[in-house]
Amino acid sequence: MNIKSFALAFAVVFFSVMSLFAQSSPFVKVKKHQFILGDKPYYFVGTNYWYGSLLGLEKDKKRGIERLRKELDFLKANGVTNLRLLAGAEGAGLINGVTRVGPPLQTEQGKFDESVLDGLDLVLFEMGKRDLKAVVFFSNNWEWSGGFQQYLIWNNLVADDQKTRKLTWDEQRDIVTKFYSCEPCKRSYNAQVNLVMNRTNKYSKKRYVDDPAIMAWELANEPRPMRPAANDDYKKWIADVARMIKAKDKNHLVTLGHEGSIGTESMPLFEEIHRDKNVDYLTIHIWAKNWSWFKEDKIAEGYDNVIAKATAYVDDHLAIAQKLNKPLVIEEFGLPRDRQSFAVNSPTALRDDYYDKMFARVAESAKTNGHIAGANFWAFGGTARPTANQIFWKKGDDYMGDPPMEEQGLNTVFDSDASTWKIINKYSKTLR
Numbered sequence: 001m002n003i004k005s006f007a008l009a010f011a012v013v014f015f016s017v018m019s020l021f022a023q024s025s026p027f028v029k030v031k032k033h034q035f036i037l038g039d040k041p042y043y044f045v046g047t048n049y050w051y052g053s054l055l056g057l058e059k060d061k062k063r064g065i066e067r068l069r070k071e072l073d074f075l076k077a078n079g080v081t082n083l084r085l086l087a088g089a090e091g092a093g094l095i096n097g098v099t100r101v102g103p104p105l106q107t108e109q110g111k112f113d114e115s116v117l118d119g120l121d122l123v124l125f126e127m128g129k130r131d132l133k134a135v136v137f138f139s140n141n142w143e144w145s146g147g148f149q150q151y152l153i154w155n156n157l158v159a160d161d162q163k164t165r166k167l168t169w170d171e172q173r174d175i176v177t178k179f180y181s182c183e184p185c186k187r188s189y190n191a192q193v194n195l196v197m198n199r200t201n202k203y204s205k206k207r208y209v210d211d212p213a214i215m216a217w218e219l220a221n222e223p224r225p226m227r228p229a230a231n232d233d234y235k236k237w238i239a240d241v242a243r244m245i246k247a248k249d250k251n252h253l254v255t256l257g258h259e260g261s262i263g264t265e266s267m268p269l270f271e272e273i274h275r276d277k278n279v280d281y282l283t284i285h286i287w288a289k290n291w292s293w294f295k296e297d298k299i300a301e302g303y304d305n306v307i308a309k310a311t312a313y314v315d316d317h318l319a320i321a322q323k324l325n326k327p328l329v330i331e332e333f334g335l336p337r338d339r340q341s342f343a344v345n346s347p348t349a350l351r352d353d354y355y356d357k358m359f360a361r362v363a364e365s366a367k368t369n370g371h372i373a374g375a376n377f378w379a380f381g382g383t384a385r386p387t388a389n390q391i392f393w394k395k396g397d398d399y400m401g402d403p404p405m406e407e408q409g410l411n412t413v414f415d416s417d418a419s420t421w422k423i424i425n426k427y428s429k430t431l432r
Contacts, residue, residue, distance in 0.1 A: 026212035027251050028133060030280045033325050033371045037133075043366035044133075045359060045428040046082030046376035047075065047413075048332060050221075051399035053085045056122030057103065063398065069126060071382035074415055076130045079428020082215065084135045084331065084376050085123060087196050088116055090146030091153070097166030098405040099395050101145050105195075109154035109188050112195055118202060125203035128213035135331075135376075137218035137257050138193050141176060144403040147220070148176050151185035177226035180233035190244065193217075197248050209249040216253035217245050222285060223256060224263045231266075235273055242278035253280040257331070260284035260317050262291060271320045281373065282324070284317045285332035286310050286358075297340035299350055306335070307357060314361060318371060327373035333358050334378035334411035342409035344385050344416065352419050359427035366431055377424075381412035 028037050035042040052071075058064025075083070088105025105116045120136070127134055140147030149172075152158050157178050162171060179185050197217070199208045208214060219241050225234035238256060245254050256279060261267045263285075274282045288294060293309050294302025314330065321328035335351040337343075358375050365372035379401025386409040387397060393404040401412035413420050 028215040028253060030253060030327060033321070033327055034369065035281075035327055035373050041366070041369065042373070043362055043431050044082040044374035045080055045362070045424060045431060046084065046135075046374055047080050048376050048379040048401065049075075049083040050086040050137075050379070050403075051101070052083060052123040053087065053120040054101065054399060056119035057116065065122065067383055068123060071380070071415070072123075072126050072130055072132065074382065075380065076132065078421055078425055079432055080380075080424065081131070081428075082133050082135065082374055082376060083123075083127065084137065084218075085120065086140075086145060086221075087120060087136050087138050088145075088192065090139065090192070091150040092146075094164040095146065095149060095153075096143035096172065096405070097164070098144060099393075100143065101399070101404065104146060106146075106150075106188070106192050109151070109184070110191055112192070114195070117196065117199055120196075121199075121201045121203050124208075124211060124213045125201060128204060128211065132213065133215040134213055135216045135218055135255070136196070136214060137221045138196065139189055139220040141220055141222045141224050141226075142403075142405075144405055145221075148179040148185070148223075151188055152176070152178055152182060154188070155182055155184050157182060157185075173226040176224070177230040180225065180230050180237045186237065190241070193241070193245065194248070197245070209251060212251075214252055216255050216280070217249070218255050218257040221257050222259050222263060224259070225269075228265065231264075231269060235269075238273050239276055239278070242276055246278045254278055255281050255283055255329075258283050258285075259287075259332075260313065262287075267316065267320070270317070271324070274320070274326065275324055279326075281327040281329060282317065282321050283329045283331040284313065285378075286313055286330065287332070288335060297336075299336060299338065299340060303350055303353075306354070310354075310358070314372070321371040326371070328371050329373055330358060330361070330375040332376060332378045336410050340410070342386055342391065342407050344409060344414055348417055348420055352423050355420060355423045356426075359423065363427050363430045377413060378411055379413070381409075381414045383415055384412075385414065 024038055028035050028042055055064050055068040089102045090106045092102050092104050103116055107113050143149050153163050158175055225231050242254050261270050264270045288306045293306045318328055335354045338347045338350055361372050362375050381400035384398040384400035391407050393408050402408050402410050
């Protein structure tokens with residue numbers, strides 16, 4: 001064989017091997033408008049499991065690691081393959097009238113308790129053993145994990161009388177909107193992002209940036225500009241952070257954690273921020289109760305309106321995903337139990353029907369190789385149960401899907417909700 005023939009043969013073998021490697025990558029990738037895992041499209045049934053990164057920090061193994069393993073086994077058995085996790089909380093104590101979750105990762109501005117990441121290490125390690133994929137959000141627009149409000153408190157941009165008491169909606173908007181123009185706030189947020197991304201998992205010994213158990217990094221839970229005056233600073237922050245993450249990590253996807261046009265109060269703005277080349281896919285959240293699509297506990301009376309509005313909301317954002325040629329995930333959706341009961345044994349007929357309709361959108365998309373790539377219901381509560389005669393969470397209670405400022409049991413799906421799991425199973429089997 002002459003040198004030219006040898007070089008040609010080597011090139012053929014080299015590119016064949018590289019092609020095979022690319023096809024068998026354990027990381028979720030985006031190809032055009034689809035997620036790809038290995039060499040196949042990845043469409044999923046998922047859940048929000050934000051407290052999963054906190055369970056490993058429990059001293060009581062039954063409430064901690066044993067609960068975690070039991071719940072992950074349950075999710076795996078029911079075909080739920082994608083879990084959305086909190087990276088870490090900021091600060092501690094009362095904020096906006098509620099006791100936030102914890103313990104905090106960032107205890108004071110720029111000071112971290114890295115042992116808190118042991119909990120994230122554990123859930124990612126256990127997920128990796130079960131071939132589950134994580135979406136990890138770095139911070140929060142809302143107060144229940146500290147989030148943007150805590151950064152502003154640290155930088156004296158919140159009045160003393162507003163640091164702990166329950167805020168009005170306008171007060172909250174006026175405060176949080178300042179985050180995007182607060183340079184020390186953004187630096188502290190960046191420090192937290194870098195700390196997490198530089199982490200090596202103590203259990204798997206893998207660097208986070210090399211861990212295929214992670215599907216995506218998410219800027220925050222529901223980042224909103226809050227006031228239109230902040231839109232330009234908001235866009236710049238999104239672009240800057242997405243670029244920073246991509247520069248550090250070529251293996252994982254980046255998304256925003258966005259609600260959709262409700263969050264931006266502008267569909268053009270939603271489209272613009274997701275057009276960024278460093279943002280791999282779009283998300284939407286759908287909150288019929290919070291957005292007053294039905295009145296108080298009269299869910300049945302308003303249910304037709306809920307379905308009509310939810311369908312239109314998905315369709316409107318799907319059109320943007322198609323325009324941008326990127327995947328779309330229905331990342332949060334939930335509905336209270338019938339008559340807005342918080343009792344664990346109360347019926348869930350309307351919720352079950354709602355779930356059926358949402359997951360049907362994913363199944364139809366998978367069937368047609370469409371843009372809707374997955375749906376994460378809000379939220380999994382596993383083996384936890386509401387405390388009798390107690391509506392809201394108190395420190396020391398078991399975590400469940402409902403954050404501390406919401407009634408415990410409101411939107412949570414427990415492992416005992418057989419009718420709901422029947423719906424989830426139906427679609428997880430279809431997608432498998």
